[in-house]
Amino acid sequence: MVVSAEFLGMLLLITSAAALGLSIVIDVGRVSAEKAREAMAQRTYEKKRAALAEWRQKTERKRVDLTTLQARLTEFNGRRHKTQSELKALEYSKIELVHEVGDADGDPDVYWAQLAVSAEFAELDRKEIVFSRQIWEYRNVVHILANSTDQAHGSLLMAFGKRNGVVTSPVVPLALAPDPTAENGDS
Structure with a gap:
């Protein structure tokens, strides 16, 4: 092909x-x-x-x-x-710290006062302070055994004086002491 x-x-x-x-x-x-x-x-x-x-x-x-x-x-x-x-x-x-002061001679009455620290407390020398600084963060009261208000006031000033940086409320009979729960507004 x-x-x-x-x-x-x-x-x-x-x-x-x-x-x-x-x-x-x-x-x-x-x-x-x-x-x-x-x-x-x-x-x-x-x-x-x-x-x-x-x-x-x-x-x-x-x-x-x-x-x-x-x-x-x-x-x-x-x-x-x-x-x-x-x-x-x-x-x-x-918390309430209760200090007791006085002698139980005879049949004494019990008086009450509240303790607090003064303004110059922080500046005081440690040896002048009664007890420890920490207890003063709580409410401190004192029960005083005495025969009269004047004797109770004197015992209180001997135990807790201004040189220790402690100030006190007026001394009253224990029966007239204010209720701590009423002071705090509790019922």
Whole structure:
């Protein structure tokens, strides 16, 4: 069989057209794949951008919540400190140290006086202070055994004088002594 030049030309033309078509199909496939990857990358970018915006909103809400909680913590710490101070004051007001002074000769009467520290108490030398400084943080009273108010006052001044940094309330019979719970406003 003899192959003619026209047949060969036609065969070459068809082969070239097929190769060109295949080349176009491959290029279109590459472009389509590239566009698909670009679209996927764009979707991933948009998702991450949306996630970042959501994360920023959550972070802002958490920052506001944290600020609120810090304010509440400060408020509650203040309340706690105030409550502890009030509790300590209440504890100190409920504790009463009773000092007894005088002789039980015969049938003496019992007198009462409250003791407190003077303004210069903090400046006094330690050897001048009666008892320990810590007991003066509590309510201190004295029961005086004496035959008269004047004798009770004298015994009181001998035991707790101004040189010790202690001041006393007026001496009264024990029956007339104020109730410590009434002084604190308790019922």
